[in-house]
Amino acid sequence: MHIHKFEKIWLIFGITTLLVFLSVIGVSAFYLGNQPPSCLATINPEKVDTTAPFDKPGLKKVEGKEWDYELVFVASAFAYNPGQVEVPKGAKVKVIATTKDVIHGFEVAGTNINMMLEPGFISEYVTTFDKAGEYLIVCNEYCGVGHHMMSSKIEVVE
Amino acid sequence: MSTKSINTIVDRRDGKLAMAHFYVAFIALAIGGLAGLLQTLVRSGKYELPWGIGYYQVLTVHGVVLGLVLTTFFIMGFQLAAVSRTSGALTDKQRMTGWIGFWLMTIGTVMAAVMILLNEASVLYTFYAPLQAHALYYVGLTLVIVGSWIDGAALIMAYASWRKANPGKPSPLLTFMAIVNTLLWIVATIGVAATVLFQLLPWSLGLVERVDVLVSRTLFWYFGHPLVYFWLLPAYMAWYAIVPKIIGGKIFSDSLARMSFILFLLFSIPVGFHHQLMEPGIDPAWKFLQVILTFLVIIPSLMTAFSLFATFEMFGRSKGATGLFGWVKKLPWGDARFAVPFIGMLAFIPAGAGGVINASHQLNQVVHNTIWVTGHFHLTLATSVILTFFGISYWLVPHLTGRVLTKAMNKLAIIQAVIWAIGMTFMSGAMHAAGLLGAPRRSSFSTYGGSEQAAEWIPYQVAQAVGGSILFLGIILMLYIFINLAFFAPKGEQEFPVGEVADAAEKTPMVFENWKLWIGITVLLILFAYTIPFIDMIQNAPIGSKGYKFF
Numbered sequence: 001m002h003i004h005k006f007e008k009i010w011l012i013f014g015i016t017t018l019l020v021f022l023s024v025i026g027v028s029a030f031y032l033g034n035q036p037p038s039c040l041a042t043i044n045p046e047k048v049d050t051t052a053p054f055d056k057p058g059l060k061k062v063e064g065k066e067w068d069y070e071l072v073f074v075a076s077a078f079a080y081n082p083g084q085v086e087v088p089k090g091a092k093v094k095v096i097a098t099t100k101d102v103i104h105g106f107e108v109a110g111t112n113i114n115m116m117l118e119p120g121f122i123s124e125y126v127t128t129f130d131k132a133g134e135y136l137i138v139c140n141e142y143c144g145v146g147h148h149m150m151s152s153k154i155e156v157v158e
Numbered sequence: 159m160s161t162k163s164i165n166t167i168v169d170r171r172d173g174k175l176a177m178a179h180f181y182v183a184f185i186a187l188a189i190g191g192l193a194g195l196l197q198t199l200v201r202s203g204k205y206e207l208p209w210g211i212g213y214y215q216v217l218t219v220h221g222v223v224l225g226l227v228l229t230t231f232f233i234m235g236f237q238l239a240a241v242s243r244t245s246g247a248l249t250d251k252q253r254m255t256g257w258i259g260f261w262l263m264t265i266g267t268v269m270a271a272v273m274i275l276l277n278e279a280s281v282l283y284t285f286y287a288p289l290q291a292h293a294l295y296y297v298g299l300t301l302v303i304v305g306s307w308i309d310g311a312a313l314i315m316a317y318a319s320w321r322k323a324n325p326g327k328p329s330p331l332l333t334f335m336a337i338v339n340t341l342l343w344i345v346a347t348i349g350v351a352a353t354v355l356f357q358l359l360p361w362s363l364g365l366v367e368r369v370d371v372l373v374s375r376t377l378f379w380y381f382g383h384p385l386v387y388f389w390l391l392p393a394y395m396a397w398y399a400i401v402p403k404i405i406g407g408k409i410f411s412d413s414l415a416r417m418s419f420i421l422f423l424l425f426s427i428p429v430g431f432h433h434q435l436m437e438p439g440i441d442p443a444w445k446f447l448q449v450i451l452t453f454l455v456i457i458p459s460l461m462t463a464f465s466l467f468a469t470f471e472m473f474g475r476s477k478g479a480t481g482l483f484g485w486v487k488k489l490p491w492g493d494a495r496f497a498v499p500f501i502g503m504l505a506f507i508p509a510g511a512g513g514v515i516n517a518s519h520q521l522n523q524v525v526h527n528t529i530w531v532t533g534h535f536h537l538t539l540a541t542s543v544i545l546t547f548f549g550i551s552y553w554l555v556p557h558l559t560g561r562v563l564t565k566a567m568n569k570l571a572i573i574q575a576v577i578w579a580i581g582m583t584f585m586s587g588a589m590h591a592a593g594l595l596g597a598p599r600r601s602s603f604s605t606y607g608g609s610e611q612a613a614e615w616i617p618y619q620v621a622q623a624v625g626g627s628i629l630f631l632g633i634i635l636m637l638y639i640f641i642n643l644a645f646f647a648p649k650g651e652q653e654f655p656v657g658e659v660a661d662a663a664e665k666t667p668m669v670f671e672n673w674k675l676w677i678g679i680t681v682l683l684i685l686f687a688y689t690i691p692f693i694d695m696i697q698n699a700p701i702g703s704k705g706y707k708f709f
Binding site: 002003004006007010011014015018021022025026028029030034035036037038039040041042043044045046077078101102103105107109110112113114115116117118119120121122123124134135136138139140141142143144145146147148149151153 | 212213214217280282286288289371372375410411413414434435436437438439440441442443445446449450453456457460461464465468514518519520521522523524526527528595596597598599600601602603604606607609610611612664698699700701702703706708709
């Protein structure tokens, strides 16, 4: 099968660009550890309130871990618990969240925290809050009639 | 000896079958378009829905009616016409099969629509468990899919009889492309059929109490991404094999066109995880593998872009164009059959770039489930694909109804496309921008308790409503043109353009018709990408979920 010379040049250029691009995100994912949230831990969605750490939602200082704080959220139609939380600026925080009923989203607007909360699974993401201010948490996965009322707030304070 | 004659006119009886599909498709356009307008108005914060209609009910209508009904009916109608035109009239048995498929799809559509109207199924077209719709909604959607398989069977039967009558010859290009797209559709819909029949239906009927949410989502997205290629490939059929004839040029290369279609078949299915990058329960290494497979469709996309512009340039130069871009002026800009799909092609440049961003593993975190994504697929599906479908309608509808596209309608069609482009620039542009600021998709108007961040999104939502209103004007124009072409345009013969291959291009290798090979590789790739993660999901599954009706 004949391929025109210009088309060969075009495809070689395109495929090379593609390989460079894939290498960049590959190195970022596997060498720098920038993986999307992919926690494999499970939980009984009907017993969230009595299962640690979800029995005590909110911010907790931890010792001897790679992060300074754990920030635990429980989502259910149509609210997050806690409804508002303060985080010290510069703190390295592991956000841990799950849902008690249907699928919800967990997006902290203006940050890279964006994960799906699915019944039976725990979602986690480690991040550092290095800019003070108020960050809105929104549910970004349709969960029912009150979906757009479902929000919370993280206040990063000095 | 061939018993089938190849005509330049689609058999009148096949034409009726195709037109039946188009009537449903354009009714869907009217209803879904109105729903879309209402959504943008509500989200601007300046308008509320009357009579207790829910935002998410309207959103479900919009997604089901445009994403599933309009597309599937239009595509099946177009493919039936294209196969009949290029491989000869369907036999009575094949045509009857097509009609059975059509009626099953239509009955399924009506069932799903009734359940949505009764607010028993406000679960959106993605129907993520454990939100639970009425069982008849799932039955309706199943019938749409089963009907499309039967429609597809008619196409495959017609292809088989052509091959039998023409041993050793490559099938006509348009027929070949329709068959690739049909196979893609059948392989892809097995996923959604499996979750609906084995998980959601028994669960909604109360036969089982719980459903495995992650397995259901994974089966849905196994279908959900090839779905977008099922929409796109008919547009590519027109771009590769029909538009060259309309401008008076030649198809750049028959073999390369077939190769790109085969590559789409191989690489558009084992990629569903790129819709699930942000979710728990799937190992990130498997997500990354599917990201790589996702990006392999960039190769046939680059081939397509090259072929199209090579065709345009060769045509322009054959008309005496000089200089680097002189050929652009020689293209028939006044012909809606060319100009309208061309705007669609242009939209695919930003649309494709946005798609690359969305699928980029960790980069997806910035845009996942924000309204950026909505902006993205309103460029791909709702501009590139739909403008090409409109462009096809302008000659196909009069061809099938024995009428002609008049000069006045041609002009109106170009105005329609320009209006569409302007409306979409506002709407999709504002969606992309608001999405980057964090505005979620699929959400009614909300100030999120007076949040400052949410307040920043509102001006963009107003811009979306402006764009949505302009687009609705475009829909009204389109419906007017369709009704004219179907019922009122002057009688005559409108050409069904089918491109010829450029002289320099060589004989098409028969390997492209080796379906055992291509389906075999497709299945192997799917098994490679899905087997281990699927076993993991089932072995490590949490307790299943009961159904919730939060609507």
